[in-house]
Amino acid sequence: MSTFIDFSDIKKTYKLGDIEIHAVNGVNFSIEKGEFAIIAGASGAGKSTVLNILGGMDTADGGKFYVDGIEISKFNQKELTTYRRNDIGFVFQFYNLVPNLNSLENVELATEICKNSFDPKIILEQVGLSDRLYNFPSQLSGGEQQRVSIARALAKNPKLLLCDEPTGALDDITGKAILKLLQDTCRSTGMTVIVITHNLAITPMADKVIKMKNGKVESITINETPTPVERIEW
């Protein structure tokens, strides 16, 4: 396996009035292609900031990072948009579906604009929503909405799937099903998946666990034999 993502000394500082907050203060890590990685830490540890920078939604104040050999940290806004458009799939805690579009259309919203997308219907079938294609978000349960959200991210055929607390708003059983979907996707398509969570209980399922604390990487653990999701309890 080759190094797919390489973070070196990434820094991000927010200013709140006169106070400077070092959300991320020199983060270094690397992730291999096809890995299922989990970034874990308490609230305010800086994990979301890392994900936002990695996903091109935010820019770093210092340091460099590469994705697939390209230096993303020097991209301008327009290049970042193109990067998000073609290379990144996002899954959020609160799904962020467009309320005015049905499931199929929410997926189409993403595939309309990118180059090597998959057929939205097939992807929705794969996430188990073949009979919910024409329902609007308000007519779907939380788990179903998150599946749509994953389908929307996957349909773009991204290089990288970034998930910010994907189970945060779901009950345990639904949450597990979602995590399984993500893990299976990673295994079957060879897509690199990064999941952010504050729930340390799920870390055994990952290939690599990056623990963060106070804006820095506390430890990086590699699981040689990840535990299947079904066997994890929390």
Place this chain on the structure above:
Amino acid sequence: MGKTLFKDIFREIKKSFSRFLAILAIIAISIAFFVGINMTCPDMKITADKYYKDNKLMDFHLVSSVGFNKDDIDSIKKVSGISGIMPSYSIDAMIYSEDTSYVVKVHSLPNIINENYINRVSLLSGRLPEKSGECVIEKNNLENINLLIGTKIKLTSGNSSNILDNITTNEFIVVGIVQSPLYISKEKGTSAIGNGKVSTYMFIPESDFKLPVYNGIYITSSDVQESFAFTNDYDLKIDSLRKSLENVAIERSNIRYNEIKSESIKLLQIKENEFKKMQESFNASAKYLTNDQKKDILLNFTNAEKVIQDAKNEINSIPKVIWHVLDRNTNIGYVDYGNAADRMDAISKVFPIIFVIVAILVCFTSIGRLVDEQRSYIGIMKALGYSKRFIVLKYLIYASLASLTGGIIGILIGFTLFPSFLANAYSALYTLPKLILKVDSTFAILVMIVAVLVTSSSAVIVCYETLMQNASSLMIAKAPKPGKTILLERIPFIWRRLKFTHKVTARNLFRYKSRFFMTVIGIAGCSALLLVGFALKDSIGTIGIKQFGEIYKYQMTININDNLSKDENVNIANTISNIPNYESKLNLLSKSINIRLGSKESNCNIIVPEDINAINSYIALHDRVSQKEYELTDVGVILTEKLSNKIGAKIGDEIYIKNGESEEYKVKLIGITENYLLHYLYMSPSLYEKLYKIKPAYNQIDVKLTNLENDKKYSISKNIVSSKGVASVSFSDDMLEKFSETIDSVNSAVLILIVSAALLSFIVLYTLTNINISERMREIATIKVLGFYEKEVSNYVYRENLILTLIGSLFGLLLGFYLAKFVIITSEVEILMFGRDIYLISYIISVILTLIFSWFVNIVLLKKIKNINMVEALKTVE
């Protein structure tokens, strides 16, 4: 409890300042426009009224065909209700420069300044005349002569008479520049000399006139000292003096006629007596004379008898003395200015409707959004045990504060800036002192009360629904409006063809119905205002072109005096046919008559052409809509369109023509013809003869000329006017030019409409789009995360605006069409019919301008979309 509440309100205002500002702005602008446009007409009239009062403009102007002698003046002085009386002299004279000449009206300036000094001049610079040979003139407006203080002016009569018969000297030195209340308009009336148009005026000492009698008497009424010019009150109160003066006029004109007659008879009798004596002495001495001598003397006697007989005949044909009692409505400046002010007033009727509607819409949406955002706050307040009344107070005060501040700003601007700006546009056309800005405090307070009531009640109404829910449900976030399948999707034929992003737009349009309607209404108001503006311009702009270009096909009109001898008529006809480029002419009779149908009566001019077959090639008689030509026959008469509307006559009706007080002729209406200026009744000569029992006396000649060159006009008119019996000459294209000047005053009104439409659309679209963006912050952030480029994101939001703007402006055109009709008809003055057509280009420009305004709003709000922070927007929980 009050302190915390106010603290909270002020923080709220600070936090959502742009929303507070939007409510404030729409109220300020609505009120500024409403007040401003409503005050322009009164301000204009008050300014003129004050000027008239200060300068003692006459209420009546008496003119007589033989002038006024001392007895006339004495008997007028006895009429009760007169405040001031000033007999005056005036003559028309010519001023020549190298190659042009101008007609100047020369007025007498009284020597003594007292209560009776009417039509006082305002001295702008220099001084008033102190001795013979000095004059004061109007501020220079002549193109080719520069008249300044110190300039010498030489006056000539402009016809065969000697001007020194009327004034003691014909050379005057300018000692001052004045402004007379008689002439506030550029138009100063007509003259029988020169080109027929009075170009300027001057005042010379009364003692420089040596006319035997005064030729005008100015009178002010004591009944109207407290009345305002241009009002009904004035018109009513002036009437009793008019009646008294008319009675004196009848009485004195008879006396004067008899005096003149008896004086002539006396002279005749003296001559007759002399003749008798001679005859007697001849008879006595006849026997001493030779036959030849007798023969000579008898021949002389026959000649003398003939002279006496001629004189007797002449005495019998002495024309009746006619007095005219003219009021201010015969002063061109007074009438024009009053009409201009009234036009402003008509426009002001449209504004309140549109602005009030839009102001209410904006208040509703803005406060509605505020209350929506504050659901949980309201929930907490309820949970804490505050009463509904207390909670609503916050929004009530918020809205009232916005409307109160906005209202005060609006009133300040409305009472000052607007009238000045509008009146400024008129200042090029009328010479008046600086506009008086009247502050009508009752009006201001009333407007304020309405504004505050409207905004505060909209606050209460939008709060109501939220307040009715219980605290616990309020503290749970309101779910975003769910998506729904729209009707359009059930038409797969269309739906399938739409691009994906277009489908999204279509859904969004129907998702927020209230926003849909509000935008459409706001934009419709904007387009409607624009269309009204352009329609006004179209309709007023076409009057001249249609009347003098399409309806009147002749190039020149000559008015000749009544009762000319045959030789004089032939002479005039020869002069006309010798004009270079002369093509043909038509003799007409034109005089003022009254007609009626039922109880509706109107004054108009009767036109009788000598040749009924030729009339249509001089004056197009046709229906305005169908353009079908009418033939003037002996069956009946043709009326002009506005006249027939005025008396309510339709084709086929029988109408009555009044002749004097008692007699009436019944005629059939056979056609209603397109016409824009003045009222006319067209009749064939044989019908005229049948009704009036006399042959028509033609007093007007319409002349067709080919290739009339502008610089030839002067020499042509000078040539014709110099013929005996010609009263005036006018050219159609001069009239056309005069009408194009009135369009300038309309332009300012159009500009006002455009500016207000722009502001209106800006506020509506800004408020609604702003709310739209705020409500959909997450959605926009999401599509940004998905990798939509900036342009794609703004299209995603703005495509809706574009469609709403298009729908709105189409409705606006419909609304504007009817509004324009209303405005045009209400702002029409009595003697004018405005054009009824709105040109296609006006519709197109209205829509294009609306689109540009909305595009501008989009540009302004683009920054807001750009600045949406994806990370922040997606973090928040809805």
